[in-house]
Amino acid sequence: MVLLQVIAGGLLLGAVYALFSSGLTLIWGMMNFINFAHGEFVMLGMYVAFLTVVWLGGPAVFSIAAALALFALGVGVYLSLVRHVIRGPMLAQILSTFGLALLLRYTAFWIFSANFVTLPQTSLAGTIRLGGLFLPVAQLVAGVVAVALTLALHVLLTRSTIGSRLLAVAEDRAAAMLMGIRPDRMQMLAWGFSAAAAGVAGALMATAYPWSPSVGETFGLIAFIVVALGGFGSVLGSLYAGLIIGLIQAISAFWLGAIYKDIVVYGLFVALLWLRPQGLMGKA
């Protein structure tokens, strides 16, 4: 029974991992650009939630919508930074996005201090009983909304015109241009979607878990691991992989102790890179 409780908790957190990782897979998997600031986008989403609830006194549900504003951040980052290094050497990508990550992280430290914060008691407080399981409402909402949004992103990419255009640019930039698609605009959109997914995931987690400005580092690494596990550029792959990682973390924390959960996940990641670098769902 306790194990079942652990599994449920892991899956609900894993669903949120899936949401922000599907944002990274847009950038890393499809556009082949490495973004070290993705975890920081998640962290910013958490503080957007914090600002809307604590400073403006809005309801927790509203904070999740507010995190969509990170779409603008993604577009801004693309226009001001990524556009200039996108065709440069890999070193330029790594350094520019790592610089951005440090800038965002330490700005957050400066404004919000290094203390852990939580959202005050909100409409999402309390637990409900499902069978023999006790599930906090906030975690349940976060998990369900995250799965829904990840699926929505998948549908957007595979079923809509915009999605086809994005995929066309990812596949062959020159051919997409010949078909009358502006690659620059599509890249910009991808960055917007990516940051918005990260931000909403952050806001969802903010309703259920405590956090501090340094969480971005961990989430960034988890996003990389989920994308690598799920196969580059596959949103559905990210969904499965996110759930798996959440589950592995929860179970290893339960059996081995909380400090070992990241060791297990990173170890699996290294093993995966060695054995199956194209990911579980990816094609070789």
Add this chain to the structure above:
Amino acid sequence: MKQSWPARLPVVLLAATLLLYPLILPGAFYRDIGVTFLLAAISASAWNIVGGYAGQVSVGHSMFFGLGAYAPLLLYTLWGWPPMAGIPVGIALAVGLSLVVGLPTFRLTGHYFSMATIAVAELIRIFTGTWNFVGAAIGLQGPATARAWWDLIFRSELPYYYLFLAVLAILLAITSVIERRRFGFYLRAIKAGERAARSLGVPVRRTKMKALALSAAFTSIAGSLYVIKTGFIDPDSGFGILISVQMVIVAALGGAGTLFGPLLGALILIPTFSTAASLC
């Protein structure tokens, strides 16, 4: 290939400046900057061998730095050995780890190699923080006062400065020899295009392995030197991701894949850091 005197003049001037610097600016603040600068230049130059010349961007070099930093203090804590004796142990561990990391990951290219190095470094950092044998999250401490000269504990920064300068000189000399040898050409060929290099008969994986092992050895020495001077290490200051990133930034700022690039990068960045830190 013998260079004429005018071509060597900048190098001679640079060497003279570095040799005379602590005598010209004797204040504690300037000496501290000098020592920090040399340490950053050594680590970045070591990273440069595999990250710059061979173009294999490792963002996890702190794994070698940390091994080099932990080895001396662990040997001191266990058996009271002088920290200096840990240098070869650190090198051996770092080279061993470089083989373990390099053999599988060098099949990966581009982002994958960077990600794998980050993951391994983070793995080691978290693991070190949970392992009581190496002091867990608290870390390890060296001898508080010198038992004899071989503990290498000095009141003044001056001996450290010249020790670090000597190591940097040796590292740059080795790098400049590599630059002109076949090995150096192999490295640059791999950076320019791995497939093309392989088709021309370059033993790509073996060359990458050698570069990583050499780079790991010198990064480990940088870690040992750091810990011999500070006498303290914990998981974040040994294996932290910022240690790795600093090497990348310093080397890339001055020019990755050039002999004096990392030194130039450290020359710009470290005084900026120290000055900014002293202002706030």
